[in-house]
Amino acid sequence: MPEHLRFDSLPALVGHELGVSxxxxxxxxxxxxxxxxxxxxQWIHVDPERCARESPFGAPVAxxxxxxxxxxxxxESAIRIEGMRMGLNYGLNKVRFPAPLxxxxxVRGRWLLAAAEPIAGGVQLSWAVTVESEGGAKPVCAAEFLVRAYA
Known part of the structure; x- marks a missing residue:
């Protein structure tokens, strides 16, 4: 069940993990x-037989x-922002893939609000997201995901 947040409360929530997908x-x-x-x-993604023979992972990776x-x-599955009319994907920063998937x-994402900067008509949210695989020792992705949210 997603966390429900109010649009006007976002700046006060910077620095907090706000949801898990x-x-x-x-x-x-x-x-x-x-x-x-x-x-x-590429065969490391789509050829299970070759992966079994040649890949260091022994099976396909995503x-x-x-x-x-x-x-x-x-x-969307982790967080709902009440009072937000629309959101736009604005980009990504600092993307890394620390482990194969x-x-x-x-997989699921853990969402920490790293910044909430005012923009015309809304706020630019910078989410520090960590994507973990079930049972995995390391994250499969860590990224800063930018979303422009409008009230």
Whole structure:
């Protein structure tokens, strides 16, 4: 169940973890669909047999950009901002993929509000998001995700 926050309370919440998303399954079908959509069909993502023979991971791993593409859905499942008319993805900073994401894993995002800067008609939110895989020792993604929120 997402955390419910008020739009006008966001600046006071900077520095706090405000939500944790639902778990999202990253199965081979999702990876193959992403490979087709992006034309990134590298064998480490889409060829389980070759991965079993040649990959240091022993199985396919998800695209890092697939993990990034899940951030909006993860944010929506973690946090609802009452009084926000719309939000726009503004960009990403400091993206890292500290560990591979094995296909078949479930991931979730932990959302810390790092900054809330006023902009015309709203606020620019800087989310420090850590994406963890279920049972993983290290995060599979750490990023600063920028969202422009309008009341």
């Amino acid at each position: 639902d778990w999202f399954l990253v199965d081979q079908g999702r990876v193959n669909g992403f490979a087709e959509a992006t034309e990134d069909r 695209h890092g950009f697939l993990t990034l593409s899940l951030l909006p859905a993860m944010l 094995p296909v078949g894993s479930r």
